[in-house]
Amino acid sequence: MHLAYPAVLAVLLFCTGLYGVLARRNAILVLMSVELMLNAVNLNLVAFDVWLRDTLHAGQALTLFTIAIAAAEIGIGLAIVLLVHRNRGSSDIDRLRDLAEPPGGPGTRPGSGTGLGAGPGQDAEEAPQQTTSARQSEAAA
Amino acid sequence: MTLAATTHGFLSPTGVEIAFLLVGLVTLGAALVTVTTKQLVHAALWLVVALGGLAVEYLLLTAEFIAWVQVLIYVGSVVVLLLFGLMLTRAPIGRSPDADSGNRPAALAVAVAAAAALVWVVVDAFRATWIDLGGPAQGSTEVTGAFLFRHWVLPFEALSVLLLAALVGAIVLSRKRGADDGAGQGAPQAKERR
Known part of the structure; x- marks a missing residue:
C-alpha cells in the first residue's frame, strides 16, 4: 500500500477536526472535534510504524498510550464542561468571556493606570471617577 | 523504496x-x-x-x-x-x-x-x-503484548498512574459542594447524596 493514502487521510481528518474546534460553539462538540484530531494522529502513527517495521514498535505503543490519554482527557474535559454548565447554565464556549480583554483595549480597563508619570495628587483626584465609571460599566455589562 | x-x-x-x-x-x-x-x-x-x-x-x-x-x-x-x-x-x-x-x-x-x-x-x-x-502481522495481540511488556513497561505503569489521577480529578470536579464546606464533612455529605 502506498504510504500516501493513510497520510493524506490523516491530514484530511486532522483538518476536519481543526475546523470543528474553531467553528463549533457547544463545548462537547469541540471535544468531539478534538477526538477526531487525536485519531488522525493515531492513524499516522500506525501507518508509519507499519512502514518502518520498527523492532520496538514505538508507533503502535505510542498509539495505545495516546488512546489511554485521550480517554483521560475526555473524562476530565466532560467534568469541566458539566461544572461550567452547572455554574452558568450554558456550555457555549464563546460566551465564557470572563478573561477577555475589554473591547476598548487595555487602557480602558478599570484600575489600570495609563499614565505612568502622573503625580500622586492627580491619581487621588481621578480615583473616585474611575471607580464610579468602572461600576457603571460593570452594571451595564 | x-x-x-x-x-x-x-x-x-x-x-x-x-x-x-x-x-x-x-x-x-x-x-x-x-x-x-x-x-x-x-x-x-x-x-x-x-x-x-x-x-x-x-x-x-x-x-x-x-x-x-x-x-x-x-x-x-x-x-x-x-x-x-x-x-x-x-x-x-x-x-x-x-x-x-x-x-x-x-x-x-x-x-x-x-x-x-x-x-x-x-x-x-x-x-x-x-x-x-x-x-x-505486525500488530497482532501476541506481538503487541511482547513489545508492550518487554520494552514499554515503565511508560505503561506511568500511564496507569495518570489514569488514576484523571479519575480522581474527574470525581473531585464533578462532585457537588455543600453549602458549608467544612473539612471532614464533605465525604459523608457526598455519601448521603448518593
Missing part, C-alpha cells in the same frame, strides 16, 4: 488500497458530517461511524490489536461519555441553529489552508513510499 513509484503505480491500485480508499471516504464523510451537522446527538452518532471506519483502517494496516482497542475505547466508552455529557448539559433534541459560532468563515479558511498545505507536503514527500503489508 525509491523504486516504489516505478513498480507500484497509483493508477493500478491493489485490493487493499481500494478497500482503504473506500473506507477512508466513508470515514472522512462521517467526520465532515460530525463537524457540520446542526443536531448535536447526530454529531455523536456520526462520530461512531468515523471512529469505526478508522478501526477498519487499522485492520487494513495489519494493526489488529489497536483496531479492537479503538472499538472498545472510542466507540464503546468515549462516545457513550459524550452522549451522557450531551444529555446532562440539556442539549436540545433536533436542530439547534446556534451550533456554530460566529467565526465559522475564518475557521473554514484556516482548515482549508492547512489541508491544502499539508496534503501538498505529504503527497510530495511520500509519493514513492511503499508499505509492505506482507509477512507476519
